[in-house]
Amino acid sequence: MEKTGLIFFPAFDWAISPTHPEREERLLYTRDQIFEEGVMDLPQIKEFAPRLATLHDIARTHFCVPRVQSQVTEAHLIAAGSTLQMGDSLVNKEIKNGFALVRPPGHHAMRVVHGNRGFCSINNEAILVEYLRRRHGIKRVAIVDSDAHHGDGTQDIFYHDPDVLFISFHQDGRTIFPGTGFIHELGGPGAYARTLNVPLPPGTSDETFLYVVDNLILPVLNDFKPDIIINSAGQDNHYTDPLGSMRFTARAYADFTSKLKPDLAVLEGGYAIESALPYVNLAIILALAGEDYSYVMEPDYWPGRFKENQDRMAQVKKMVDKLLETWENKNKADIQKIFGNGKYYQKKKFIYYDTDYIEEEQFEKVRVCPDCPGYIIIESRGDRGYKQPVRIFAVSVPFQACNACQNEAYEVYEEAKSKKDFDYIYMQDKSTDTCISFDKKKGQEWVTEG
Structure with a gap:
């Protein structure tokens, strides 16, 4: 039987502050929910123990100032190492896909690291990508970032790499940290259109979310043909999240996962500890495992609760059309005109x-x-x-x-x-x-x- 791999690492000994939104309870409520539902007893679920990344795994990806040891704790090395464990297990065919439910998160950590920003010190997904390419000869990688906050760190690291496709859909950067991720950010001269950003208006709900998936993300992935797909699985687009202003549901996250079929998912943001994370993570795990997730529903949600604004939908459709046109014409683009000669x-x-x-x-x-x-x-x-x-x-x-x-x-x-x-x-x-x-x-x- 094909397995779905899971790793949990709550990082009990790491916190920005005791009451900070990014704290260990983010994973503890999820783990309780999954055990309560009997998910860990499913024959197609296989749990793995976390492991440490090496300092060299970090240095391969980042310039940590002054050295790697200055910027990371053991918790950071375990969070990154857990993604590497999932990567090894995937390549070795122990699992068909995997989900690293770990913290601290990482997608705001850029190539240069002077300190912690956006709750991130090192970039777990980027470290995983560089490891897979070096250790296992993976050539082409696609990263799809579903966090409400633009994955500016991941974008920065791969902005000039033609073999890494980075797609981020997120709340419009004019309304939320880090204030980036606009449609004109398309990659450098050697990797033009390998970066695609979809800044969504605040209040966007499931209908528009899944429209972007069906009409932009899936066609682009089908054309790019990556060897591996990684979901930077932020969940702060949920309608109860205290740091975002979006209206996604757990069911939509599961539909997205089912459509995307990521090889690996790595937890990023999501700060509605009781009202969102247990349901969203449960739905994602069931979708990865090929199980029925239709009964996963938040206690305060009912079908039809959120009606999509048609002007907002029209705005997003126009943006999707423009990005798709850019992707389809990327090889015809006048690079010298865009970037100079x-x-x-x-x-x-x-x-x-x-x-x-x-x-x-x-x-x-x-x-x-x-x-x-x-x-x-x-x-x-x-x-x-x-x-x-x-x-x-x-x-x-x-x-x-x-x-x-x-x-x-x-x-x-x-x-x-x-x-x-x-x-x-x-x-x-x-x-x-x-x-x-x-x-x-x-x-x-x-x-x-x-």
Whole structure:
């Protein structure tokens, strides 16, 4: 019998504060509900124990300032490691699909990590993707983010990667953190239209949600043909969530899961601990396992409770049509007209860490190469206000790097080591799975290989 794998990790010893919305009860109520319904006794359900990710698994994905150990606790390593366990079990055909119900969450953690933002320090899904590509030779990955908050961290990490399709539908960033995720954010010059964002108006309900799934997400996935589909399974689009303003139901989440057929799902947001999470997670698990979920219903919900506004539906349909047109014409796009024709595509970013109150100013340069996605250069300054700003220089070489870009990237790294402008300098070579960090003050360099 094909199995659905589950991992629970409530992270009892990690919390931002005792009363913070992101706390251990998010999973405890869910686990009680699942046991009460007898789900764990189903023959097609297989539970796995959590495991630790390595520091190198993190460094393969992130530039943690000043080092990985500075930004992660054991709870973070277990949450990320649990996704890797699910990935191994999937590739080894122990399961047909899996759901990592873990915390802390991760989809707001970007390539550079100065601290915690959006309750996230490291990006569980991104770490999983890089692990699967390195350890198991997975080539093409699709990530579908269903959180009410735009998955800006996941987008940032894969914005220039043509082999990772990132689709995020979320509450309009003009009305909610992190204020990003608009339809013009489509990926860099080497990965144009590999990022698709669907900012939904507040109040959007099931009908419009499933319209987006049927008319945009599924056709694009069918065309992209990923080797694996990962659902970044945020549940704060639920109508009772205290941090969002959407009107999705548990039944709609299950319908979405049934249609998407993700290979792996990883829990992200969702803060209605009693009124949403036990029902949504139960419905998702039943959908993954191929069981009947039609009787899963929140106590205060009745069919027809939420009527979709037709003007809102028309607005979303227009957006879906535009995004689908962009996807279908991605290979005809005039890349030079969109991004310029210089040696580098350059972009300045301002990033706010709402949990740790850090202001980051970042300058990103991507080598525009006809033979590969090009290496990435990042200059970043993190300012905590009461402390001396931390300045870093980082170089990231992609999996698909050509020899010319790889050699040039190492030259850039070595040149940066001689400059006085930076405190820490990093090299992340995904093509050889090598991560190097150089502490300018100490004059020390650390090299790790996978």
